[in-house]
Amino acid sequence: MNVFGFLGQMFAIALALLLAPLLTGWVNQCRAWLQNRSAPPLLQPYYMLHKLFLKDVVLAHGASPLFRFAPFVVFGCMVLACAIIPTLSTDLPLAPAADTIALVGVFGLARIFIALAAMDVGTSFGTLGGRREMLIGFLAEPALLMVIFTTAMISQSTSVATIVETLAHRDFIIYPSLAFAGIAFTFVSFAENARVPVDNPATHLELTMIHEAMILEYSGRHLALIEWAASLKLYAYSCLGLALFFPWGIAEGDSFLGLLLAIPVLAIKLAIGGALLAGIETINAKVRIFRAPEFLGTAFLFAVLGLLVRLLLEGRV
Amino acid sequence: MPALLPIDALLIAACAWLVLGIAGLVAPRNLRFISKTLFPLGALVGMMVGLVALGFLGESPEVAVLAIGLPDLPFHLRLDNLAAVFALLLGFASVGISIFAAGYFRKGEGTAPGLMCLQYHIFLASMLMVLLADDAYAFMVAWECMALSSFFLVTTDHRHAEIRRAGYLYLLIAHIGAIAILLSFGVMSSGSGDYSFAGMRAQSLSPFWGSAAFLLALLGFGAKAGLLPVHVWLPEAHPAAPSPVSAMMSGVMLKTAIYGLLRVSFDLLAEPLWWWGVVAMSIGLATAVFGVLYSTVQSDMKRLLAYSSIENIGLLAVGIGLTLIFHAYRMESLAALAMTAVLYHCLAHAGFKSLLFLCTGSVLHATRERSLGKLGGLIHRMPWVAWLALAGVIASAGLPPLSGFVSEWLLLQSFLFSPGLPHPWLNMVVPVAAAVVALVAALAGFAMVKFYGIIFLGQMREENLKDAHDAGPWERVGLVWLAGLTLALGVLPSTVIGFIDAATRQLLGTGLADKVREHGWWMLAPISPERASYEPLIFLATIAAAVLLGRQLVRRLYHGRLRRSAAWDCGYVFQSARAQDTAEGFSQPIRRIFEPMFRMERHFPTIRDEKPYYSVKVEDHFWHWLYLPVARLAERGSRLITRLQGGRIAIYLLYSFLTLIVLLLVARP
């Protein structure tokens, strides 16, 4: 591991930590504009985090140590996820630690911890949220895995860096299977990030909430960490989607110039992606909870279809 | 004096287990002597078995002949690498379980402790002998000893009718399986009269007879392992048995069936056909989906784990099927990858499932309650058990960085190569099978969250749970040992693969170890680092660093203040333990989405009910589709035969006489 790679890795993590709340703020702002509301400031998520960190933690009487431990684990998982997804450069020393399958595992680990924490205090909404989260998870996880299988078959590798390198820096080829995978991935990321057709990040209506129901009992720094982790998750999913389906502009190897160029490219891509996300959220209505499995089942089937198309049209491995 | 050979050491261990068992009979009611002396000694022997097997791995096979049994038919024994991997599993898993058992058994529960000790140690010794057997005769003797001793262990609490029923069912299916295995051996010896495994290896069977032998073996070992449709004994027997026995059966005994299947399909049958793999994989997929769906809807904690075991056995069968397919097409390096996944999952499952069963044992002791609906909040009273169970839960859900993930990862990696198969249907269908595997793994997470969340988290659902006590020191040691194994298997995959690779090499002629060793012990890259890599230690370290740094920074920059207060719950005042999800409530989405998969009896309350209640009972379709019709048929058949029964001795003598005459006429040379 050379020094440059190490610095690049640290920079990528720091950038993720700093940029993630901004992305959330940007999406919120776009949503407000599209819905004809006056938008909160762009930096609102930062103010939120600061405020929450300043506040005392108010812990329910029935909370166990697991409840206090879980936000840190979720946060740690998301940091790792952001560390191995190429945002600026594919030269990441941490990338061999976890390939795409392990990446799905990281998200799964975070999910289990937050669902368990939701059940810990023993309130009706907590368990409801935990159950719903696992419901979304058990459908989203295989769909995501199948998306990854399709990309892995194209690049003959499950390592994120190799996949992105293959897609970004070889001759331009149209992969029809990626169209299927891309749609499936979009579906999954909406479900995983508690976005509108499945969940509503802004809701506090008891019957509809999933993510919010799980974190009802959290306060102070714990809540701040969970919110931050949610932002990081959105950032990670956006970057993963961009890296898999629009990989152009990511620096190859350790060229400093490429890295410098990659920053504005990433910013532009994220801005467009966030605006699109807000747009899709605006034109869709939230489905009722038992339509969500259908939504995700469709994603799963599209991903499998992508795999099949890959096998039929694009030659054998 | 020749040095002590490993095979001799293992034989001595088997004898030692037997001696310990018999020693239990010396003072069958002296609980203190038996549990605090004999069981720990049994654990020591288990440690020895594990270490000897570990040391043996990579050596060339050793044979021995025991002059017991029938004249001219001695026991042939052989220790090779495949057997050693499973002996390793048996030894190390039994260490944890025996130590736990030292603290587990209480006075006045069914069978006398001395008898129990005998049955338990015979069970262990016979499992070891199954692994060492090198002819059909020795194998079947050991196999039957294993079945019988475990039957007696299952029916320890034989005063309950349902436990006797579970034991009967287990015995019945075990014997159907044993008959199938016996027939399979018969086919493989193909009339030569030589029932040693060496003789069977030398036979070259025609594809038809080879397939017959394979299918019989799949049925026979499948009945022991719990493959569909001969799985029904498993969810009955596991909850009935005392927890250490459930742990031993689920963690180790099911693996002996996997061992048998591997032995037959890769060692004794020389030429596998590709469709064997398809059969094994299809049954495996069906079993895995069935097992995981049923495990999510159970309300009894041990039943939940039993169904989860069925799921894991299904995944193992999928792996074996994939290995067979690759092997049949001579893609040996890929077959080695899938085989490694299978062996790894055997080890991993032995660790985490034993751990979880033992945890349910502690919970059962502390609360006298198996039903999930009456538990809850035990993390406050039983922190040791709760935190150690968390390790088992994460591993069982197939999540990094623990053991279950490694085998799942290897299996998915080998699935990624399946489009390269030279068969036009397989290369499309097999990758889709990977999608089902992914779904199963994700559903396992759902089941495990239910298991853990309902037992250990939340508010206590019953008043008497306040008196629950944590596991005792012996139990803690056993649990820590198994959790340690789970962690070690999770973070040191390359080292472990270096050990078990000898078995892969023996069966397929090639292994993974060389490639894995190239990249250092901390990294798992079975093909090349560009293709795929996983570094669990760095993975763990990164998350740990983020957790610690985050915690320190927050405390330094802000503060660490904390207040306790009542739960918020959106401001609802009425917060009782009854407001939480029940076990049935938690799995309601699964029951709804996969409704056709279950046979449900539900009672819905109506407005007019005086005491409204909701109840749901989920039953197995197979009972109604397969077992009850067969049972009815058998009953009708026996009723016909009853007519022969007249009660007069003269008639019976006439039957015998007629039989004799017919035999004399027919059996003339």
Add this chain to the structure above:
Amino acid sequence: MNLAVPLSSQLINLFASVILLLAFAMLAQRRVLALINLFALQGLTLALSTLVVAVTTGQTHLYWSAGLTLVLKALLLPWILHRLVRRLEVKGDVESLIKVPTTMLVGIALVIIAFNVALPISQLSNTISRGTLGIALATVMLAFLMMITRSKAIPQVVGFLAMENGLFLAATSATYGMPMVVELGIALDVLVGAIILGVFFFQIREQFDSLDIRHLEKLKER
């Protein structure tokens, strides 16, 4: 491995995949109007794909069929169907006899079958678009599935038309299209068929006050 594949072939593959995607979307769609729009989109994609084949191979009659497809399937038929829906005042969701996810699972199985059945045929062919034969076959099968599983009349007609789309794709991918006369004939058939079915719908509704074709079950002799 794909470096030798020319861009035109890649484009054709892409369009074919989009057609398959739309076929699945139609299978999953619950609303009648959205279903018709998806059908129009499928027609458009089909026209584009034919156009690419035409440009690459320089066969003039393919230009004609591309144009015909565009006019007929992307514009005219959807317009007729839209009018029909408005006139018949069909409301609400498309009812499905089987649950949508189950249908989709069956669809996946059909795709696997279609791909494998088409594989030996496409190896015989030497057109640039031969890879899409499997997709064409899958589209036909999925349309068939849609006709089987839907209980209302209009989705059935859409399924019928989508099936024709699949056949057209199969023709272009295997042999660069059918002779012009045949193609014109089929196009006319489809158009007339759609119009007749439209008239037929009015009759069904007069008779049963509903477009649910399950009512037709009553017509059998007792």
